[in-house]
Amino acid sequence: MAINMQIYSNANSSSKSISFDFVGDVLAPSTAPYVSNVGATSYYFKVTTGARQDDNVAFPPKVVRGLSELVLAGQKQRIVNTANAYSDIKSMVVDYVYDYINGHDADLYSSGVTKQNPMQF
Numbered sequence: 001m002a003i004n005m006q007i008y009s010n011a012n013s014s015s016k017s018i019s020f021d022f023v024g025d026v027l028a029p030s031t032a033p034y035v036s037n038v039g040a041t042s043y044y045f046k047v048t049t050g051a052r053q054d055d056n057v058a059f060p061p062k063v064v065r066g067l068s069e070l071v072l073a074g075q076k077q078r079i080v081n082t083a084n085a086y087s088d089i090k091s092m093v094v095d096y097v098y099d100y101i102n103g104h105d106a107d108l109y110s111s112g113v114t115k116q117n118p119m120q121f
Helices: 089-102
Strands: 002-009 014-026 041-049 062-064
Touching: 002 089, 014 089, 041 089, 062 089
Parallel strands: none
Antiparallel strands: 002 014, 014 041, 041 062
C-alpha cells in the first residue's frame, strides 16, 4: 500500500511528489522501546520525496512507526502545538506533508528538532 501525493505550486507552475509507503520489513531501530524487537518484523511508514529543500539540500527519508510518532522529533504535531497522537492516517499524512512544504524552525514548539527549510519549487 502506498499513498502518493503531488503538490502543485501555482506561483512556480511546478509540482513535487511525496510518497508514504506502508512497509512490512525487518527493522532494526536503535530507539527504545524498539530495541528489544531488533530483527523482528515491523510495520511502518516510509516517507520519501525527490524534492529538495529551498537551500537545495535533499530531504532524508523518514520512518514513522505509528500514529503516536509525531513529525517534530516524535514530540509535537507540526501544524499545531500538540503532543497528542494522530487520530488517523489521514491526519498523520497531512501533518507530514505540511512540514515538508513549509519546513520548520529549530526547536519549534520546544520539540528539540533542527531547522528544516521549506520545499523548493
